Every structure is written in C-alpha cells, then in structure tokens.
Amino acid sequence: MLEPFRFNSISGRWHGPAGQFIQPPTANDLRAWASSKGWTMTHTTLAGFETWADTFGIKRMKIKPASTQVGLGPYSRYPRVTLWNSNGQRVDGFGQPVAKKSLAAHAPIRL
Amino acid sequence: MKTLGIEAVDFTDSYLLGWKKVHDSVVLFLELLLTEEHPQFQPFDEEQEYGCYKLGSFIFNPVTQLQGLHQSEIKPRWNETLKEYEDITEVNEIFFENEYVQIETDDSLITIYCPEAELIIASIGWVIPIDVPKPVHQRFPISPPQTIRATVVS
Numbered sequence: 585m586l587e588p589f590r591f592n593s594i595s596g597r598w599h600g601p602a603g604q605f606i607q608p609p610t611a612n613d614l615r616a617w618a619s620s621k622g623w624t625m626t627h628t629t630l631a632g633f634e635t636w637a638d639t640f641g642i643k644r645m646k647i648k649p650a651s652t653q654v655g656l657g658p659y660s661r662y663p664r665v666t667l668w669n670s671n672g673q674r675v676d677g678f679g680q681p682v683a684k685k686s687l688a689a690h691a692p693i694r695l
Numbered sequence: 696m697k698t699l700g701i702e703a704v705d706f707t708d709s710y711l712l713g714w715k716k717v718h719d720s721v722v723l724f725l726e727l728l729l730t731e732e733h734p735q736f737q738p739f740d741e742e743q744e745y746g747c748y749k750l751g752s753f754i755f756n757p758v759t760q761l762q763g764l765h766q767s768e769i770k771p772r773w774n775e776t777l778k779e780y781e782d783i784t785e786v787n788e789i790f791f792e793n794e795y796v797q798i799e800t801d802d803s804l805i806t807i808y809c810p811e812a813e814l815i816i817a818s819i820g821w822v823i824p825i826d827v828p829k830p831v832h833q834r835f836p837i838s839p840p841q842t843i844r845a846t847v848v849s
C-alpha cells in the first residue's frame with residue numbers, strides 16, 4: 585500500500601504517493617495515519633509531545649510541538665514528527681535510517 | 696567569567712545517551728541542543744540538520760535521593776553506521792524544582808534530589824571523569840527555580 589505522505593531525507597521534502605512534492609501533513613493527518621496502522625498514542629506531555637507505539641509496544645512515532653526557545657535552527661519554529669522502524673531505528677518516510685540530529689528525524693509538519 | 700542562562704541549552708530536544716552512578720554522584724550523558732546563546736554553539740547545515748548538538752555531561756553531586764534510574768551504569772553506545780551515539784531515550788521536558796530536578800523522557804520520569812547540578816559540554820570524547828574540569832561548564836543551583844543561572848568559565 586502506498587503511503588499518503590513520506591519525508592525524504594535526501595530531498596528534505598514531503599512526497600505524496602506518486603512521488604510528487606506535497607504540503608507537509610498535519611498532526612491530525614499523522615494521527616489518522618498512525619491509527620490506520622494499529623498504532624496507539626502511549627504518552628503525552630503538557631508541552632505537546634505525543635508518542636505513539638505499535639501493537640508490540642515499540643515506539644514508532646512522536647509528534648513534537650514547535651520549540652518556544654529562541655536561537656535554534658529555522659525548523660524549530662514548526663511542529664515536527666520523528667518516525668522509528670520496528671527495530672527502534674529512526675527512519676525517514678522511505679524507511680532509510682537517519683541520524684537523530686538530522687532534519688529527517690525532525691521532519692516539519694503543520695498544525 | 697560570564698553568566699550563562701539556562702536558555703543556552705534546549706533540554707527538551709536533547710537525548711539521554713547513558714548514565715553513571717558513583718557513590719553519591721550521578722552523571723547523565725547527554726547529546727544537547729545548544730542555542731546561539733551558548734559559547735560553543737556552531738553554525739550547522741540547516742538543510743540537513745535540525746540544530747547544533749554537542750555531547751555533554753550533567754553532573755549531580757551530592758545526590759540525596761534518586762528515582763527512575765535503576766541500573767548503576769549504562770555506557771553510551773557508538774553507532775558506526777550513523778556516526779553517532781545511540782540514545783536511550785529523548786528528553787521531553789526538564790523541571791528545576793525546589794531541591795530536585797525532574798527529567799521526563801518517553802519512557803520514564805527521572806527525579807534527582809541534589810542541591811546543585813553542573814553541566815559540562817565536551818566537544819570530543821566520552822570519558823568524562825566528574826573531577827576533571829572542562830573549559831565550559833554551567834552550574835545550576837536547583838533552588839529556587841526562578842534564579843537558575845549557569846556560570847561559564849572561559
């Protein structure tokens with residue numbers, strides 16, 4: 585099944601099912617997508633961090649709020665998402681493992 | 696010597712890599728997200744990276760009570776493929792309260808009772824004995840939280 589949106593660590597952009605560039609998904613898009621995979625929200629914080637895990641309890645997605653701290657990078661001003669595979673590695677939308685400080689591990693999304 | 700505020704480090708997007716408990720001390724090994732306020736902030740590739748990350752140690756001494764860290768030591772593990780240290784968990788929030796610091800991660804709530812904490816940024820290497828001074832460190836008096844300040848010795 586083709587995914588409705590995937591962040592590419594090489595292009596630094598979100599891609600649709602046919603590979604075209606698309607607008608970043610919203611947090612609600614991601615929640616619906618995660619739910620469709622059987623993942624459930626396991627943890628939230630007052631600041632807006634939201635962790636989702638699969639049926640085995642493995643962390644698979646985390647939605648992060650925009651940072652309120654100044655002096656960070658330009659993408660800190662956006663909410664973000666981090667994805668993990670079933671082995672616990674951070675991945676981009678195409679399943680490629682990515683470093684934790686990479687932009688792909690902090691893919692910008694919309695509210 | 697100058698004063699450096701807590702705004703120089705964004706703990707909430709930082710990573711816990713490991714820890715070590717020695718006698719009445721606790722050292723947390725972290726990969727920290729620095730802001731432009733920090734003297735060790737360096738420009739980064741904004742098209743590929745989220746921010747300026749540096750390795751660091753958060754040292755608590757003396758610790759009178761500890762919750763949430765059950766093993767005595769977890770050493771940071773290097774991932775050769777990704778060229779980075781693997782994190783145990785992400786830090787979501789940190790709270791400086793009267794007499795203790797509370798660190799909320801994805802998996803646990805770590806509470807450390809200690810009158811003062813020291814943050815050391817180490818640009819290279821991971822063997823950071825707690826009694827070795829480093830060029831940049833921040834001291835966080837934990838009480839009261841409104842007056843948290845960090846001191847940088849250059």
